[in-house]
Amino acid sequence: MQEADINSRIAAKVRDLRGERGYTLDVLATRCGVSRSMISSIERAASSPTAAVLEKIAAGLNVSLATLFDDARAGSPPEPLVRRPQQAEWRDTETGYTRKMLSPPNWASPLKLTEVVLPAGARVAYEGGKREATIHQHIWLMEGQINVVVGDRQHALAKGDCLAMTLGLPLVFSNPSPRSARYLVALAEPLD
Structure with a gap:
């Protein structure tokens, strides 16, 4: 998987989780201690965040870091096998x-x-x-x-x-x- 693809996957997942919880960018920024502009940049796949930043965002969303890598794209049905x-x-x-x-x-x-x-x-x-x-x-x-x-x-x-x-x-x-x-x-x- 290309770097752009994984950054797009992370972007979609952060955006979806934030939306599911009803958090604005400001609310999530306050919850996780990451700037609003950094979260916005991540959600647009415009930056490649560090592990430390992603972990802060995961904590603010009340999920594990691994959850941010799930495929949130529409039409991505769950499959029991990944090669x-x-x-x-x-x-x-x-x-x-x-x-x-x-x-x-x-x-x-x-x-x-x-x-x-x-x-x-x-x-x-x-x-x-x-x-x-x-x-x-x-x-x-x-x-x-x-x-x-x-x-x-x-x-x-x-x-x-x-x-x-x-x-x-x-x-x-x-x-x-x-x-x-x-x-x-x-x-x-x-x-x-």
């Missing part, structure tokens, strides 16, 4: 980390799977916006090593380790090694 070449991939312009959405888009399930590649030396920090609903997340490291800080607690993960958490606390992922790390993110969130 590897059709799995949407997004790259954070600030850190170079990539997210590949493994779960079929728009499938009504509380479970979402994402494959993440965190480059050597990269660091991604999320402020940890509170959500009204509890969202559970597990990180399973498939290759390399990463450090994950949840709130004030640090965890050093090696290949095969799995870390469980709920979203809401500040969260930092870093790769201290000279090689990329690859991990699976499994999210469980309530269905609307």
